[in-house]
Amino acid sequence: MVKRTAKRAPRRTDGLSREVIVQAAIDLLDEGGESALTLRALTLRLRTGYGAIYHHVTDKNDLLAAAADDVIARVLAGAVVAAGPREALRGVALGLFDAIDAHPWVGAELSRQPWRPALLDFYESVGRLLHALAVPERARFDAAGALVNYVLGVAAQNAARPGRGPKDTERSTGRGTDQGTGRADFLAGVAEQWSELDPGRYPFVHEAATRLREHDDRDQFLAGVDIFLAGIATLRRT
Known part of the structure; x- marks a missing residue:
C-alpha cells in the first residue's frame, strides 16, 4: 500500500x-x-x-x-x-x-x-x-x-x-450600488422606529427619520x- x-x-x-x-x-x-x-x-x-x-x-x-x-x-x-x-x-x-x-x-x-x-x-x-x-x-x-x-x-x-x-465590501458613501444592504437595512430599521415616535415629544427626531434613511x-x-x-x-x- x-x-x-x-x-x-x-x-x-x-x-x-x-x-x-x-x-x-x-x-x-x-x-x-x-x-x-x-x-x-x-x-x-x-x-x-x-x-x-x-x-x-x-x-x-x-x-x-x-x-x-x-x-x-x-x-x-x-x-x-x-x-x-x-x-x-x-x-x-x-x-x-x-x-x-x-x-x-x-x-x-x-x-x-x-x-x-x-x-x-x-x-x-x-x-x-x-x-x-x-x-x-x-x-x-x-x-x-x-x-x-x-x-x-x-x-x-x-x-x-x-x-x-x-x-463586507460595502462602502459607507450610500451612493448607488456602493450602498450595501447591511447599512441600508440597518438605517431603514432605525428610521422606521424614529418615524413612530411621538412627534410632540421628539419633533426633531421624528422629522429627521427620512433624512436618516437617505443620508x-x-x-x-x-x-x-x-x-x-x-x-x-x-x-x-x-
Missing part, C-alpha cells in the same frame, strides 16, 4: 522584508478582522516559516501596530500639498475617515495605542494646519484635540456599525468638519 503525503506549498524564493510582511498582515486583517491575523496564517500566506517572520517583527502586537502605522502613513503621504490649509485640513480628515472605513481594525488599534508614530504624525499635521489658519496658540491644543477626536470617533463608529463584517455618511462627516472650520474661524477674531 502506497502511503500518500499531503503536498506542501512551495517555499518562496524571493526575499522577505518587513514591508512585505506588513502588507500581508493588512490583507489578512481586511479579510477577517483581528482574529484572522495569526502567525500561522501569515506563514501560509507568505509561504515561509516562523523564523523568517520573527526576524522582522516581534509578535502579533508589533505587527498590528506596524499595519496601522502603514495605513495612516499612506493617508498623510496622499495629502494634497498644494492645497490651502483649509482644504488640506478637510483632505487629511477625510483621508483618515476613508482609511478607517476601508480598514475597520485601524480605529481599534489607534485607540489602544494613541502614541503610535503615524497617529502622532497625523496630530502634528493637524496642528501645523491650524497654525497656518491663524488659530491662536492658546486655542490650538483644544482645537486639534477636538478635530482628531471627532475624526477618530465618527470613523470608528461608522466602521463598527451593525451589519458590517470584516469581509450619506461621508457627506455628513464632511459637514461636521466644515462646522469645525467655521468655529475655529471665530477664534482668529478673539
